[in-house]
Amino acid sequence: MKTVLLLLISNIFMTFAWYGHLRFKETALWKVIMISWLIAFFEYCFQVPANRIGHGQFTAFQLKTIQEVITLVVFIAFSVLYLREEVKWNYIVGFILILAAVFFVFKKW
Structure with missing residues (x-):
């Protein structure tokens, strides 16, 4: 859980670093x-601490998958609340397909 919390916090910062400036185009x-x-x-x-702590409990592939899902969740909230953009049906379908990828990454085969 510590890994997920640290990844959540890091993704909030990174979303603002990558997209926060879009409201300040001037x-x-x-x-x-x-x-x-x-x-x-x-x-x-x-x-960095999230990945260091999480590696061993999760594989590097699983850590990256967790990070990407968190990124999408944070980005959805950010784009709706901060950028005032709407979530369209095709975005939701795309995100559902990404969640299907999560299933395959974490499934014990």
Whole structure:
């Protein structure tokens, strides 16, 4: 659970680093790059320990899969609440297909 919590926190930071500047298109690109790098530093402060703690309990493939699902959940909330974009039916279908991938990654064969 600690790994998932750390990955959740890191993905919140990274989502803001990658997409938060979209509301500030009038700001110079070099400024938003610098701010994004600063935010990304804090993302790494959670991401690296999450992977270090989680590896062993999870394989690297499973850690990456968990991270991607968390990224999508965080991004959905971010895009709706922060960017004021709507979730369309085809996005939901795409995310369901990604969840199918989770099944195959975590299934014991």
